Amino acid sequence: EAQVTQNPRYLITVTGKKLTVTCSQNMNHEYMSWYRQDPGLGLRQIYYSMNVEVTDKGDVPEGYKVSRKEKRNFPLILESPSPNQTSLYFCASSSGQAFSYEQYFGPGTRLTVT
Amino acid sequence: DQQVKQNSPSLSVQEGRISILNCDYTNSMFDYFLWYKKYPAEGPTFLISISSIKDKNEDGRFTVFLNKSAKHLSLHIVPSQPGDSAVYFCAARLNYGGATNKLIFGTGTLLAVQP
Numbered sequence: 351e352a353q354v355t356q357n358p359r360y361l362i363t364v365t366g367k368k369l370t371v372t373c374s375q376n377m378n379h380e381y382m383s384w385y386r387q388d389p390g391l392g393l394r395q396i397y398y399s400m401n402v403e404v405t406d407k408g409d410v411p412e413g414y415k416v417s418r419k420e421k422r423n424f425p426l427i428l429e430s431p432s433p434n435q436t437s438l439y440f441c442a443s444s445s446g447q448a449f450s451y452e453q454y455f456g457p458g459t460r461l462t463v464t
Numbered sequence: 465d466q467q468v469k470q471n472s473p474s475l476s477v478q479e480g481r482i483s484i485l486n487c488d489y490t491n492s493m494f495d496y497f498l499w500y501k502k503y504p505a506e507g508p509t510f511l512i513s514i515s516s517i518k519d520k521n522e523d524g525r526f527t528v529f530l531n532k533s534a535k536h537l538s539l540h541i542v543p544s545q546p547g548d549s550a551v552y553f554c555a556a557r558l559n560y561g562g563a564t565n566k567l568i569f570g571t572g573t574l575l576a577v578q579p
Contacts, residue, residue, distance in 0.1 A: 354507070385569075392470075393508070393553065393569035408566075440507050451496045451557050453567060455507030 352377045354456035356441050362462045363431055371426045371459050373441030381444045382424040383408070383453065384416065386437040393440065399424055431463040467491045468556050470570035478578050483541040485573050487554030490535060494556035498567070499528060499539050502551045511552075512539070544577045551575075 354375045363369055375382065383398040385408075395408030399418040413435055415427040424443075428435060438460050442453040469488045477483045487497075495516050500508035514521040514528045514537065521528050527540045541548055554570040 390473075390571060392468075392571035393555075395566065398566070442507075451498065451513065451567075452510045455500075455509070457507050458505070 352454070354441055354443055354454050356439075356456035356459050358459060359457065360460050362464065364464055365432055366430050369428050369431060369461075371428075371439060371441075371461070373424045373426065373456060374422050375424075375441075375443040375454070376422065377443060377445075377454065378421065379443035379445055379454075380421070381453075382418065383442045384414070384424070384426045385440045385442065386410065387440065387458075388437050396426070396439075428461075431461075433463050435461065436463050437461060466571075468554055468568045468570040470552075470554055470573050472573050473571070474574040474576070476576045476578060477544050479546055480543045483539075483544045483548065483575055483577065485539040485541075485552050485554075485575065487537045487539075487570055488535060489537070489556050491556070491558070491568075492535075493558055494568075495559035496557040497528070497530060497537050498555045498557070499526075500553040500555060500569075502553065502572070508553055541575075544575075546577050546579050549575055549577045 357372045380401045384396040385393040387393050394410045396414050397416040399405045440458050441456040444453040467490050498513040499511040501511045502508040512523050512526045514530050530537045551572045551574050553572045555567045558566045
């Protein structure tokens with residue numbers, strides 16, 4: 351089954367404790383992206399990757415890091431989480447072709463930073 | 465600066481009636497517009513799309529209309545069913561001339577279909 355998986359689904363942590371949210375896709379997609387969803391703000395892009403070893407900032411990258419060492423994986427790293435990073439996070443992937451615009455989303459990770 | 469706007473946070477309709485969800489945008493460089501549906505505790509799922517060179521696209525009960533002069537699109541669901549109750553996100557793709565898939569999302573509209 352074609353899918354995007356994220357782990358963990360729920361995470362409660364404390365300020366400053368480094369964490370990683372994993373994302374994996376099995377569709378051989380070139381393009382992967384991280385979003386955060388906040389009330390009244392919709393989905394905002396954090397970082398994206400056009401292919402292995404190619405990453406770039408989205409609209410709200412501050413406080414986050416990513417890496418793309420393998421095509422299927424795109425982890426999101428919070429080196430020193432703060433309460434304003436409490437949010438619902440989604441990973442998404444799509445083919446890198448210009449004609450392929452549909453993005454497939456993971457189930458989400460709800461993060462609470464206290 | 466919100467490039468894609470959904471001004472109605474919520475909408476309630478009766479089962480069997482038409483649901484109309486609206487979306488406005490500001491950037492003329494968008495080349496595709498998409499609607500995503502999101503249930504609680506799940507990720508958004510693609511529903512329907514329309515190219516910027518079209519004015520209508522239909523898929524079963526779902527139709528999307530695009531008015532480029534007004535920079536406005538709408539999603540019509542006819543007839544509405546209780547299972548359609550979800551948050552609907554409008555999204556627009558920016559085309560930088562290369563292979564890019566950057567989507568700009570609206571804030572979402574919560575649709576409640578009453579039995």
